[in-house]
Amino acid sequence: xxxxxxxxxxxxxxxxxxxxxxxxxxxxxxxxxxxxxxxxxxxxxxxxxxxxxxxxxxxxxxxxxxxxxxxxxxxxxxxxxxxxxxxxxxxxxxxxxxxxxxxxxxxxxxxxxxxxxxxxxxxxxxxxxxxxxxxxxxxxxxxxxxxxxxxxxxxxxxxxxxxxxxxxxxxxxxxxxxxxxxxxxxxxxxxxxxxxxxxxxxxxxxxxxxxxxxxxxxxxxxxxxxxxxxxxxxxxxxxxxxxxxxxxxxxxx
Amino acid sequence: xxxxxxxxxxxxxxxxxxxxxxxxxxxxxxxxxxxxxxxxxxxxxxxxxxxx
Numbered sequence: 409x410x411x412x413x414x415x416x417x418x419x420x421x422x423x424x425x426x427x428x429x430x431x432x433x434x435x436x437x438x439x440x441x442x443x444x445x446x447x448x449x450x451x452x453x454x455x456x457x458x459x460x461x462x463x464x465x466x467x468x469x470x471x472x473x474x475x476x477x478x479x480x481x482x483x484x485x486x487x488x489x490x491x492x493x494x495x496x497x498x499x500x501x502x503x504x505x506x507x508x509x510x511x512x513x514x515x516x517x518x519x520x521x522x523x524x525x526x527x528x529x530x531x532x533x534x535x536x537x538x539x540x541x542x543x544x545x546x547x548x549x550x551x552x553x554x555x556x557x558x559x560x561x562x563x564x565x566x567x568x569x570x571x572x573x574x575x576x577x578x579x580x581x582x583x584x585x586x587x588x589x590x591x592x593x594x595x596x597x598x599x600x601x602x603x604x605x606x607x608x609x610x611x612x613x614x615x616x617x618x619x620x621x622x623x624x625x626x627x628x629x630x631x632x633x634x635x636x637x638x639x640x641x642x643x644x645x646x647x648x649x650x651x652x653x654x655x656x657x658x659x660x661x
Numbered sequence: 662x663x664x665x666x667x668x669x670x671x672x673x674x675x676x677x678x679x680x681x682x683x684x685x686x687x688x689x690x691x692x693x694x695x696x697x698x699x700x701x702x703x704x705x706x707x708x709x710x711x712x713x
Contacts, residue, residue, distance in 0.1 A: 452676075461666070466666055466668065467664075467665050467666040467668060467669070467672060468668050468671060468672065470665070470672050471671065471672055471675045474675055474676060474679045475675070478679065513689075514686065517682060517685075517686050520682070521678070521679050521682050524675070524678050524679070524682075525675045525678070525679060528671045528672075528674055528675040528678070529671070529675070531671060532667075532668040532671050630683070634686065634687065634690050637690050637691070637694055638690055638693070638694075640694065641690075641693050641694040641697050644694075644697045644698060644701050645697050647701060647706060648697060648700050648701050648704060651701075651704040651706060652704065655704070
């Protein structure tokens with residue numbers, strides 16, 4: 409009779425190994441990239457050639473097909489970072505801070521795109537590029553939080569110490585997510601209340617929901633692809649730093 | 662191409678801006694990955710395949 413002496417590792421523990429994480433997730437990148445490209449092409453085709461003008465917004469509804477997915481990602485990416493921050497502080501998962509660091513510039517870019525497309529939609533619809541209403545202001549605050557997090561990562565040489573500081577900052581900043589979400593209910597605003605995810609179902613017709621959902625998934629898969637790539641790069645960057653320190657010690661000796 | 666109406670310039674600029682942003686984001690991610698990989702190879706990493 410043989411006795412098993414090595415401890416059984418769960419998938420969670422295996423994913424905690426940076427090298428294993430890279431090996432296990434690398435096969436997902438190409439299929440995700442292809443899926444993203446196909447959905448983006450399909451979404452653009454629907455947006456310009458196979459969707460009607462809205463009865464109120466007219467043709468500017470087509471801006472919604474890029475505005476809504478980028479606005480969704482500005483919050484979803486932050487939620488990903490907040491969960492990763494918990495992973496760093498509570499479970500001390502080695503890949504959690506890698507995920508936090510990889511997501512920050514992506515979130516900043518999607519937030520900037522949401523503000524840009526929102527301004528271009530607002531001018532013909534509301535008569536102004538910008539209004540200091542609850543949702544727009546809280547989204548601008550979110551962009552500054554993202555930029556602050558990117559700067560904070562760069563301010564530290566010791567990335568493990570940086571991870572703890574950034575994780576606390578990220579969790580404090582997470583209070584902005586419900587503010588963005590419920591700003592249209594709490595305050596008087598130019599923005600309309602939720603029109604897709606409602607208890608009584610979406611208020612939009614299928615001809616507008618179809619391109620909206622295609623673009624929604626295209627942008628979400630794009631984030632997943634870039635996030636995985638950026639995480640792999642961060643794992644390699646840390647290996648580079650380890651090797652450089654080792655080389656420096658060798659030279660000093 | 663369909664008729665985009667009197668607000669065509671806003672619609673076109675929104676798409677041009679977003680796709681320019683996406684192109685920049687993808688290019689930056691790929692360049693960063695390539696640069697880091699080259700640095701790793703230059704340092705003679707014995708575990709090049711990420712098997713750290």
